[in-house]
Structure formats: C-alpha cells, structure tokens
Amino acid sequence: MSTLVTLPKNGTVVRPNLNSWIDDWFGRDISSMFNTNFNSGITLPAVNIRETGEAYFVEMAVPGLKKTDFNISIDNNVLSISTELEEKNEEQNETYTRREFGYSSFKRSFTLPETVxxxxxxxxxxxxxxxxxxxxxxxxxQKPARTIKIS
Known part of the structure; x- marks a missing residue:
C-alpha cells in the first residue's frame, strides 16, 4: 500500500508523488479486488478439478456452510455451483437497538465435456x-492396454 502524504519529523507536509500513486493503483491485481465480497471479506472459493480414467472430480473449500446452502445445477452442459446467504443480528437494550446484517454469495460455472x-x-x-x-x-x-497378436 502506498502512502499518499508523508509527514517528516519537522512537521512540514511533503506533496505526494502522484505518478507513484497512479503506478501503484494501476499496478494492483484489479481482478482480485472484484472477486472479494466487501461486506464480509469472503472471496470466490477456489476449486480443484482432477481427472481419472473413470471420472472428473470437483472439490471446493467452502467452510461454515450447510449442504442445504448450495444450489447445484446443470443446464446445457454447464455445471453451476452457487450459494446466497443472508445474516441478520438484532440486539435490544433499554437505551439502544443495534441491527447488523450481511449478505454474501458466489457462483462458479464450468462447461462439462461431452464425456460426462x-x-x-x-x-x-x-x-x-x-x-x-x-x-x-x-x-x-480409459481402456486397459492389451496385446495384439500378429498372425
């Protein structure tokens, strides 16, 4: 993170280096900024996909959820995994009421091969x-290897 204003020990204000600030801003990984849910800090879950001779396996780390929180569907050979969570918390006291709420969601989609x-x-x-x-x-x-006899 860059510093916009530097305050030296003598207390005088030094003007920020605008070119450096612009380079820092545009040099960031902007895609990661948009993958973050700003309300809760949750990021788009990473996915591991592996293939064996018999099947494909998709694994996604999504702790803190219940199996009923997921919506998994297939439409036109596209596998979609999504969830939407809304959290509400209300606390009342004689002199105040506090309400907090949060919302988080994600959706990952994968085109399936015709072989599935x-x-x-x-x-x-x-x-x-x-x-x-x-x-x-x-x-x-995947078929096992076989030997072909020559006649």
Missing part, C-alpha cells in the same frame, strides 16, 4: 469441502 454421464453426477459436503463426482460415459473411460 450427467444423470449420474453426485455431490457431497463434508468438513467444509464440497465434492462433486462426475463419472465418464463408458465409451470415454
């Missing part, structure tokens, strides 16, 4: 990890 058996997709949520199992169609599964 979409009616067999399963999901589970355990210990803050959302796991989705995307089995491959039989014709897409």
């Amino acid at each position: 058996e979409d009616h067999k997709i399963e999901g589970k949520y355990h210990d803050g990890i959302l796991s989705i199992h995307l089995p491959k169609k039989d014709e897409a599964k």
